[in-house]
Amino acid sequence: xxxxxxxxNEQLQLQVRILMIINDVNxxxxxxxxxxxxxSIREDLHVGSSVFKVSATDPDYNRGFDFRFS
Numbered sequence: 792x793x794x795x796x797x798x799x800n801e802q803l804q805l806q807v808r809i810l811m812i813i814n815d816v817n818x819x820x821x822x823x824x825x826x827x828x829x830x831s832i833r834e835d836l837h838v839g840s841s842v843f844k845v846s847a848t849d850p851d852y853n854r855g856f857d858f859r860f861s
Contacts, residue, residue, distance in 0.1 A: 821847040 824846040832842055 817849075817851045819850045821849040823847045 828843070828845060830843040836842070
């Protein structure tokens with residue numbers, strides 16, 4: 792990606808281009824616990840309700856975070 796930064800005041804204007812290369816450090820996929828998943832969904836369940844919960848771990852992360860699936 793190319794980022795453009797600008798610095799300006801009454802006497803000086805400066806533009807700088809920076810080329811940023813980001814290496815992927817997420818080289819391990821998440822591992823899902825308890826596969827295969829099975830569930831039943833009630834007919835009267837409201838739209839947007841939680842259907843069921845899954846558990847996953849990811850060796851790339853050693854601190855707490857949330858997986859979000861939809």
